Amino acid sequence: MQNNKVYTVKEATERIQSYCAMQDRCQWEVEKKMKEWGISDEIIENILTDLILDKFVNEERFSESFCRGKFRIKRWGKVKIKNELKIKKISNNCIDKGLLQIEKKEYVKVLKDLYLKKRDSLKDTNQFIRKGKIAKHLQQKGFESKLIWELINKDK
Numbered sequence: 001m002q003n004n005k006v007y008t009v010k011e012a013t014e015r016i017q018s019y020c021a022m023q024d025r026c027q028w029e030v031e032k033k034m035k036e037w038g039i040s041d042e043i044i045e046n047i048l049t050d051l052i053l054d055k056f057v058n059e060e061r062f063s064e065s066f067c068r069g070k071f072r073i074k075r076w077g078k079v080k081i082k083n084e085l086k087i088k089k090i091s092n093n094c095i096d097k098g099l100l101q102i103e104k105k106e107y108v109k110v111l112k113d114l115y116l117k118k119r120d121s122l123k124d125t126n127q128f129i130r131k132g133k134i135a136k137h138l139q140q141k142g143f144e145s146k147l148i149w150e151l152i153n154k155d156k
Helices: 009-022 027-036 041-053 059-072 078-087 092-099 104-121 127-140 145-154
Strands: none
Touching (some): 009 027, 027 041, 059 078, 059 104, 078 092, 104 127, 104 145
């Protein structure tokens, strides 16, 4: 989807700075947005360099805020968060630093809360089916299988 409007470098820079100022953005998102506007790759690279130097774009900061937000607001697990960051072409180093924003105690509490909510909502009486549905639900939320099964097997 290309935008029909033609932007000068100054206009594009101002627009993309505004876009970055609204919330943390990664390089991939910024690049994608400018491509939608029909800006050439060479100009995108120059603008992106300026954005990084002016601290409008910072991959590490983005990763940290992304991890905090997706965990606290959407209650995603680390697996899902990591996969989403990889889609956005964030380096493993930045992903690891971002995941450090999630405290172990809080992570386990959220997993337990989601587990109890799902367990209590199921009508099945067959324990095998119940456990499978709970595990599938928690895996879709992005939690690690090992943690899920430890929790399920502990709750007899």
